[in-house]
Amino acid sequence: MTRELAPGDPAPAFTLPRDGHGTATLKDFAGRKLVLFFYPKADTPGCTREAIAFSQLKGAFNEADTDILGVSADSEKSQNAFKAKHALTVALASDETRKMLSAYGVWREKSMYGRTFLGIVRTTFLIGRDGRIAQIWRNVKVGGHAEAVLTAARAL
Secondary structure, eight states, rough: OOOOOTTSSBBOOEEEEEEEEEEEGGGGGEEEEEEEOOOSSSSSSSHHHHHHHHTTTHHHHHTTTTTEEESSSSSSHHHHHHHTTTTTSSSEEETTOHHHHHHOOEEEEEEETEEEEEEEEEEEEETTTBBBBEEOEEEEEEEHHHHHHHHHHOOO
């Protein structure tokens, strides 16, 4: 198993299909700060609350020179439907291959109701203008999380 990413590490490069039928790459955000929030499944309660919270704060993140990208293993079609249903203003990307999810160490073994399976562990990365990881929130609890990330982005 590879070493877990830590603050100061270069953010792993990625190219993913994103909502609106485009692509998102790490290079697209060069020179700006980037919040990458990884969520388990589009249109489920916790993921919906998290995406709405980031969407509501998008203007404040823009003022902090910070972009936001949500990533899950859902299909591009699912991401588009999720975004439209909840009027989300943040960009959403699809990693059905799980290559980026693995590179960021968020595709992991999980357990629920005594069953073990692979899935996304809710995690957020704040990447600095220099392309390095500034902060990581693992096993995120949704309540107040977007606000905490905004505070960190403003301080960076």
